[in-house]
Structures are given as structure tokens and as C-alpha cells.
């Protein structure tokens with residue numbers, strides 16, 4: 001059998017493509033409309049360069065940090081994704097891999113595995129919620145996550161229900177019935193290993209969302225049932241954000257912030273952290289890459305809340321670039337999904353190892369001993385790279401509360 005280890009995330013993606021039915025692979029590629037944002041998330045990292053040193057390098061590669069109250073082995077977290085039908089162990093495999101590597105995990109409320117099982121596999125789990133249903137229903141989901149032992153909450157609000165992709169949307173069945181089997185059959189028959197993985201477990205791919213109910217074991221809605229409920233829920237206001245935050249006793253992240261004015265409102269709502277994110281390019285197409293928006297947001301609120309970034313991270317050097325531009329840590333989405341599809345838990349561990357090694361190489365080349373030492377001087381930022389969104393004068397320096405140094409921004 002060929003070596004299951006892969007040397008880059010790009011290779012994991014190639015293997016995922018070969019292994020998964022076309023529709024499942026397409027659901028992970030995702031993106032929306034023309035794919036402008038999903039492309040820019042990757043292109044923007046390529047535009048950033050490094051300013052390496054020649055001698056005086058260090059063998060030290062310190063990466064340990066603290067995010068959302070959790071001590072983690074490196075500034076990389078698992079971003080929440082609905083891992084429908086990628087692998088029979090789904091989010092539990094991801095949680096085990098993250099725990100094995102000392103990495104915290106965001107679990108989607110649209111995930112295919114119950115929060116209780118995921119927390120058992122990785123106690124450093126944050127539960128992610130969308131604004132779906134009534135306040136009472138949301139409270140019940142939060143209570144369940146709390147009882148299960150989730151150590152933080154992630155609220156994701158950047159979703160505008162866009163549909164339609166120029167390259168075609170995948171067919172996702174709401175349940176495996178005759179119609180689904182007929183539509184999926186040609187794709188599945190040419191991807192026997194994926195089917196075999198599920199056949200070994202004696203289960204068909206799970207298309208329900210067990211964390212959308214208040215009690216473990218209660219009959220969960222299907223993914224599309226929950227999505228319909230979400231579409232009918234009134235859109236949340238900033239008062240609602242403050243309310244949601246007040247209901248969670250512990251670290252709370254608002255994910256999907258792209259603008260300085262929104263970042264300030266998030267601070268006012270009392271959040272612990274924000275993630276500068278455009279939902280991996282799956283939301284409003286034409287939104288710039290999150291890394292372009294990061295510097296202004298980090299300058300504005302990096303002293304008050306933890307600023308994370310997600311979108312487009314595919315290698316350790318991307319992590320270094322994001323840290324140098326002001327992120328405290330990054331979250332990864334597709335990178336670990338490709339690893340999961342390629343080789344289950346070991347594939348996710350492989351991806352985390354690649355990111356750690358790549359980040360370590362960047363530290364060495366930049367003559368930095370620790371990720372905490374990375375600064376803007378380490379990267380080459382081309383003119384016009386940044387997008388300073390939600391600032392009155394986009395070219396003016398962003399007003400900060402106190403002069404900011406990266407070290408000062410790190411709580412003890």
C-alpha cells in the first residue's frame with residue numbers, strides 16, 4: 001500500500017479529491033457565486049513575502065500559547081465545520097487528532113457527531129452556534145454544550161444564505177433514500193474506498209445534526225431541516241450578540257468579523273475573542289481576503305480582545321504571516337478536512353504536524369525564537385495589500401486605545 005503520509009496540504013487535497021464522491025468533495029471546496037473571496041483568501045497569502053536573516057538564527061521554536069482560556073501547543077485551532085459524510089468518525093476523529101497534538105477544537109452546531117462524544121475525545125472543545133430558532137432554543141443548545149463540558153462558545157453570524165456557484169453546487173441529499181442513492185450512485189461507484197470506510201462501520205453517512213436538539217439522544221433534525229429553521233430565524237442585532245454573550249459563562253468568540261467598526265461593537269458586547277474571517281469565502285462573494293482586513297482590526301482592538309484569523313491557511317508559513325500581521329492565533333478549515341478525507345485521524349494529525357513544521361521553519365528563517373516575537377518587520381507587505389474596512393479614513397492609521405506591542409497583547 002502506498003505511504004499514507006503526505007508532505008503538503010495540497011497533496012492531502014489531491015488525495016481527498018480522488019477518494020471522495022464528487023458531491024462530497026464539492027461541498028468541501030464550497031465557495032459562493034463566482035468564487036472571488038475563496039480565491040482571494042489564498043492569493044492574498046501568496047502576495048505576502050518574508051524578510052529572512054542569514055546568520056544569527058535560532059534553534060528554538062517556541063509556539064505554546066493561550067487562546068480563549070486554553071493552553072495550546074501552537075497558535076493553530078480547528079475551525080468549526082459541518083463535516084458531513086467525509087469520514088465515518090467525522091468530528092470525533094478530528095477531536096482525537098487535535099487532542100493528540102495539543103490543539104483546541106471548534107465544533108459546529110451543524111456537525112454530524114454529538115458534542116458529548118467530541119468533548120470526550122478533546123476536552124479543549126469550543127461549541128459553535130449560529131443564530132437559529134428562539135432564544136429559549138438557543139439557550140437549551142448552549143446548556144447542553146455546557147453540561148457536555150465545552151470550554152468556550154463561538155458565535156458565527158456571517159451568513160447571508162447566498163446560493164448558486166458558477167462551477168455548480170454539489171447535490172447533497174437530506175437523507176439516504178432511493179432518490180439520493182440513484183443520484184449519488186455513479187459518483188460513489190467510482191469512489192469505492194470512501195464507501196468501504198462507511199460500510200465497515202455498518203452505518204450510512206449521517207446527514208442529521210445531533211447538536212441542534214436540547215437533549216442527547218433526542219431525534220435530531222436533518223441538515224436541511226435545521227437550515228430551513230435558520231433561514232426563518234430573525235437576523236440578530238448587536239443587542240442580541242450582547243445577550244448571547246451574557247448567557248455563556250466562559251470565553252466567547254464572535255467569528256466572522258471583517259470591519260473595524262464591527263470589531264469595536266464586538267468589544268462592547270463583551271466578547272473574549274473575534275475571528276477575522278469571511279467564512280472561508282462561503283458567504284458574501286466579493287468580500288476581501290480576511291488576511292487583508294486583519295492588520296486594521298488587530299491595531300484597533302488587539303489590546304482589548306484576542307484577535308484570531310481564519311481563511312486560506314494551507315501551510316505553516318501562512319500561520320507565520322498571520323501572526324506577523326497581528327493575529328494571536330489562526331483557525332483552519334479546509335486544511336484539516338482534506339487531511340480527514342485523505343487519512344482519517346492520522347491525516348488530521350499529519351496536517352497539524354505540517355503546519356507546526358512550516359511555522360517552525362519560518363521562525364528559524366526569520367531568526368525568531370518564538371511565535372510571540374513575530375512582527376510586521378518579518379513580512380513584506382506590498383503596497384495596496386490591506387483593506388481597512390469600517391474605518392472613516394481608510395488610509396489613516398487606526399486609532400488604538402494604547403500603543404500596542406505583540407508581547408503586551410498576550411495575557412499572562
Ligand SMILES: Cc1cc2nc3c(=O)[nH]c(=O)nc-3n(C[C@H](O)[C@H](O)[C@H](O)COP(=O)(O)O)c2cc1C
Nearest residue numbers: 028079080081082108156279280311312332333334
Ligand atoms: C465545508 C465547510 C463547512 C463549514 N461549516 C462551518 C460551520 O458549520 N460553522 C462555522 O462557523 N464555520 C463553518 N465553516 C467556515 C470555517 O469555520 C472557516 O471559517 C473556514 O473554513 C476557513 O477557511 P479555510 O477553509 O480556507 O481554512 C465551514 C467551512 C467549510 C469549508
